[in-house]
Amino acid sequence: MKLVNWTKVISISMALLLLLSGCANSASTKNSSAETNKEADAQPKQGGELTYALATSPDSLDPHRSGLAVAGRVFRTIFDNLVIQAEDGSIQPWLATEWTVSEDGKSYIFQLRADVKFHDGTPFNAEAVKFSFDRIIDPKTKSGNALSLLRPYVSSEVLEEYTIKINLATPSTAFLSNLSQNQLGIVSPTAVEKYGDQFGKNPVGTGPFKFVNWTENADIQVEKNSDYNWGPSNVENKGKPYLDKISFKIVPEEATRIGSVQSGQVLAAETVPPQNIASLKNDPKTQLLTVNTIGLPYTLFFNQRKEPWNNVKARQAVQLAIDVDSIVKTLYLGTYERSWSPLTPGIVGYDKSLEGSVKVDIDKANKILDELGYEKGSDGIRVKDGKQLTLNYVDGSPNREKRNDIAVIVQQQLKRIGIKVEINITKDVASVIYTNADYDLYGNSQVNSDPNALRAIYHTRTPEEEAVFKGLPGGSDTELDQLLEQGTSELDQAKREEIYKKAQQKIIKDAWIIPIYVFPYTVAASKTVNGITFDALGYPLFNDVSIE
Amino acid sequence: MKEVVNTKTVLHVPKWKFTKQKTNFSVENLFILGAGMVVIFIILCALFPKWIAPYSPTFMDTSLILSPPNSAHWFGTDYFGRDVLSLVIYGSSDSLIIGIASVLIGGLIGGIIGSVSGYFGGIIDVVVMRLIEILMTIPGILLALAIAAALGPGLMNIVLAVAVSSIPGYARVMRGQLMSIKKRKYVEASRSIGTPEWRIFLWHLLPNSWSPLLVMATIGLGTSILIGSGLSFLGLGIIKEIPDWGALLSQGRGYLTVGWWISTFPGLAITLFVLSVNIIGDKLRDTFDPKTSRTR
Numbered sequence: 001m002k003l004v005n006w007t008k009v010i011s012i013s014m015a016l017l018l019l020l021s022g023c024a025n026s027a028s029t030k031n032s033s034a035e036t037n038k039e040a041d042a043q044p045k046q047g048g049e050l051t052y053a054l055a056t057s058p059d060s061l062d063p064h065r066s067g068l069a070v071a072g073r074v075f076r077t078i079f080d081n082l083v084i085q086a087e088d089g090s091i092q093p094w095l096a097t098e099w100t101v102s103e104d105g106k107s108y109i110f111q112l113r114a115d116v117k118f119h120d121g122t123p124f125n126a127e128a129v130k131f132s133f134d135r136i137i138d139p140k141t142k143s144g145n146a147l148s149l150l151r152p153y154v155s156s157e158v159l160e161e162y163t164i165k166i167n168l169a170t171p172s173t174a175f176l177s178n179l180s181q182n183q184l185g186i187v188s189p190t191a192v193e194k195y196g197d198q199f200g201k202n203p204v205g206t207g208p209f210k211f212v213n214w215t216e217n218a219d220i221q222v223e224k225n226s227d228y229n230w231g232p233s234n235v236e237n238k239g240k241p242y243l244d245k246i247s248f249k250i251v252p253e254e255a256t257r258i259g260s261v262q263s264g265q266v267l268a269a270e271t272v273p274p275q276n277i278a279s280l281k282n283d284p285k286t287q288l289l290t291v292n293t294i295g296l297p298y299t300l301f302f303n304q305r306k307e308p309w310n311n312v313k314a315r316q317a318v319q320l321a322i323d324v325d326s327i328v329k330t331l332y333l334g335t336y337e338r339s340w341s342p343l344t345p346g347i348v349g350y351d352k353s354l355e356g357s358v359k360v361d362i363d364k365a366n367k368i369l370d371e372l373g374y375e376k377g378s379d380g381i382r383v384k385d386g387k388q389l390t391l392n393y394v395d396g397s398p399n400r401e402k403r404n405d406i407a408v409i410v411q412q413q414l415k416r417i418g419i420k421v422e423i424n425i426t427k428d429v430a431s432v433i434y435t436n437a438d439y440d441l442y443g444n445s446q447v448n449s450d451p452n453a454l455r456a457i458y459h460t461r462t463p464e465e466e467a468v469f470k471g472l473p474g475g476s477d478t479e480l481d482q483l484l485e486q487g488t489s490e491l492d493q494a495k496r497e498e499i500y501k502k503a504q505q506k507i508i509k510d511a512w513i514i515p516i517y518v519f520p521y522t523v524a525a526s527k528t529v530n531g532i533t534f535d536a537l538g539y540p541l542f543n544d545v546s547i548e
Numbered sequence: 549m550k551e552v553v554n555t556k557t558v559l560h561v562p563k564w565k566f567t568k569q570k571t572n573f574s575v576e577n578l579f580i581l582g583a584g585m586v587v588i589f590i591i592l593c594a595l596f597p598k599w600i601a602p603y604s605p606t607f608m609d610t611s612l613i614l615s616p617p618n619s620a621h622w623f624g625t626d627y628f629g630r631d632v633l634s635l636v637i638y639g640s641s642d643s644l645i646i647g648i649a650s651v652l653i654g655g656l657i658g659g660i661i662g663s664v665s666g667y668f669g670g671i672i673d674v675v676v677m678r679l680i681e682i683l684m685t686i687p688g689i690l691l692a693l694a695i696a697a698a699l700g701p702g703l704m705n706i707v708l709a710v711a712v713s714s715i716p717g718y719a720r721v722m723r724g725q726l727m728s729i730k731k732r733k734y735v736e737a738s739r740s741i742g743t744p745e746w747r748i749f750l751w752h753l754l755p756n757s758w759s760p761l762l763v764m765a766t767i768g769l770g771t772s773i774l775i776g777s778g779l780s781f782l783g784l785g786i787i788k789e790i791p792d793w794g795a796l797l798s799q800g801r802g803y804l805t806v807g808w809w810i811s812t813f814p815g816l817a818i819t820l821f822v823l824s825v826n827i828i829g830d831k832l833r834d835t836f837d838p839k840t841s842r843t844r
Contacts, residue, residue, distance in 0.1 A: 253801075253802075254802050255801065255802050255803075255804060255805065259805075273802060275614075275627070275802070275803055275805075275806045275807075276805065276806070279805065279806070326610050329610065330608070330610045330613055330627070330628060330629065331627065333613075404787065405627070405628070407787065408628065408787060409608065409628065411787075411789060412606055412608055412789075415606075423787040424701075425701075425787060
């Protein structure tokens with residue numbers, strides 16, 4: 001027997017093993033050391049370090065700049081807001097103790113807490129609030145989500161040390177609930193001056209946890225703010241947190257992330273893949289927490305800057321051919337709900353009548369495309385004027401919530417009506433989508449508390465706005481614009497709901513989008529972790545968390 | 549991988565000889581026969597997937613997702629409800645294209661660089677070989693990864709990335725061959741009767757120096773497929789309708805705990821093919837190796 005063959009066999013299988021395990025290992029090894037000594041202490045309530053695995057990395061911890069939900073989950077611990085939205089939708093005090101609204105609905109006077117200070121010692125007062133809000137509307141800040149939440153903010157006046165008056169351009173029903181969203185957290189003016197552009201890497205707020213350290217693509221650490229005594233009404237523990245520390249670990253690989261919880265390398269992990277939910281439910285050592293997020297569901301947006309998707313007929317053909325039910329059932333195994341509207345259920349003005357309104361109809365879709373002059377070629381792909389009917393489907397990497405897999409199914413479904421789908425996966429969504437708008441179909445979702453969120457997406461954008469970043473649908477419709485403007489300022493709740501119902505129907509009727517699923521935020525946690533709660537939007541709160 | 553391949557061409561290992569064999573049916577023969585059959589079958593799969601695969605690789609039977617291997621779906625179905633066996637069969641062609649094309653390109657460029665360097669010698673040789681050595685200090689898969697990342701997505705770019713990363717190996721071997729052959733007696737004899745240099749290069753040097761390259765290319769085919777699969781496993785870029793083996797492996801990875809078959813079978817296909825190609829490469833080397841012929 002020759003030795004040579006066997007060394008080769010071994011080396012090949014080793015190489016293959018390495019190949020198989022290479023990706024999975026890189027993330028898990030980093031987590032192994034963190035928990036071992038802490039768990040042994042077994043202190044009943046106080047102390048301990050919570051390791052919390054995130055699916056993606058935040059882009060910045062500057063609440064005024066980041067629009068990513070994952071960033072919000074982290075900076076929620078660092079920053080507080082003026083008010084908080086309770087589970088029933090009512091607005092409760094937080095850093096503001098009380099407030100009055102002027103009769104025309106255009107100015108708000110807030111009384112602020114006097115006992116609050118930022119992590120760096122800066123006192124919290126009306127000046128700090130004014131500074132934060134003025135910072136958001138300053139174009140130099142390049143604020144995205146925060147800016148659309150703060151609108152129609154114009155200016156603030158400091159009336160007294162702890163009294164502030166906020167002026168709006170038009171009345172806004174959404175304003176108070178928007179103030180409760182984490183992107184409108186109050187930042188330390190001193191820290192912003194000190195760090196400038198780097199504030200997102202050195203965030204300073206008034207929250208229950210202080211920022212410690214951020215290792216790019218590995219972890220973000222925050223520690224207990226011992227002075228904290230101003231917890232909002234939706235947590236039990238209004239004082240300083242029980243935990244000493246939270247380490248947010250970035251573990252994009254879903255199998256690794258969930259495996260780390262089951263093996264005890266991390267104490268909690270977010271976004272449990274559907275295929276693992278069943279096995280986690282049967283695991284005696286782990287608990288599964290689920291909360292449906294509200295706002296805008298995961299939605300595929302047509303880029304209406306591109307031919308032929310600026311034509312409502314072409315979009316409708318795609319709408320009729322995509323079998324969303326089958327996508328959601330296949331990929332999410334019954335753990336996600338299908339969405340029907342540009343809004344998620346549970347939000348003010350959600351139009352339930354849209355449920356079941358779109359039905360798959362391949363024949364009709366084919367007929368529409370025939371009418372548009374696209375004829376099927378020999379390979380089954382439609383052609384017009386010598387050009388194939390292609391659809392450039394862009395999605396981001398890593399494959400978050402199986403969004404890349406949605407693209408794979410859509411590709412097959414649209415083949416049935418002769419559309420060739422090219423799937424492009426990019427790491428650089430910001431430049432492909434928001435700078436160059438180089439796509440035909442792109443999906444996104446947004447966590448939000450108020451239907452006014454529709455305005456930032458679906459309202460016609462001004463050239464100045466487009467210069468900062470390109471909006472998603474890139475469409476324009478005067479009727480829809482009017483509805484969205486009315487919705488912002490309408491004070492009568494019933495009328496407001498009617499307005500948003502009309503807006504939703506309009507968006508679906510004109511096939512601006514294909515809504516896909518409502519995202520349930522899931523957390524798998526060890527049973528030793530108690531007290532993880534969620535705010536009204538589904539962001540985790542750690543004030544009450546203790547480790548047994 | 550690279551180290552293994554290189555030492556193979558230098559190491560003087562005991563050789564298997566025809567003469568000592570009483571019967572042709574030794575274990576080695578069985579291995580080679582099996583390897584040959586595997587390679588031929590996989591090439592047939594790549595050429596005529598339609599005739600071999602039981603289902604269309606893009607057909608998604610959403611009522612049958614994640615079903616384990618059974619009589620209707622020998623390799624089970626994936627999370628789209630696609631037949632894994634059909635996917636593996638169809639996926640072979642892209643994997644083979646990556647392997648073969650990158651070996652051809654890498655071998656050609658490496659061969660040319662090596663022969664130029666070996667033939668001219670002197671300053672050209674020094675400069676070219678130092679450059680090649682710089683490339684050699686970077687592990688092949690890392691180099692390929694860097695190139696693929698720089699070039700962006702696409703089948704051709706993966707081919708290029710794998711090809712470039714294999715150039716140094718071919719260049720070194722070709723240079724060594726040329727250096728040794730250009731001093732042989734028959735070359736000097738030819739030169740002494742006034743044969744033009746280009747003729748000596750084309751008619752005497754090249755034909756006598758490329759056989760080790762052929763052996764290396766065969767073994768390199770396995771390596772290239774492995775690296776290519778690795779790149780598409782990690783891969784960004786265009787999602788193809790029919791994924792190659794590396795991409796299949798990667799797609800099934802999130803489902804290892806609930807559907808092991810999704811990535812296991814493509815993984816086995818890669819292993820089996822690379823193993824077979826290597827066994828055949830070994831045999832080829834034994835046959836072509838000048839040292840073997842001398843001892844015989």
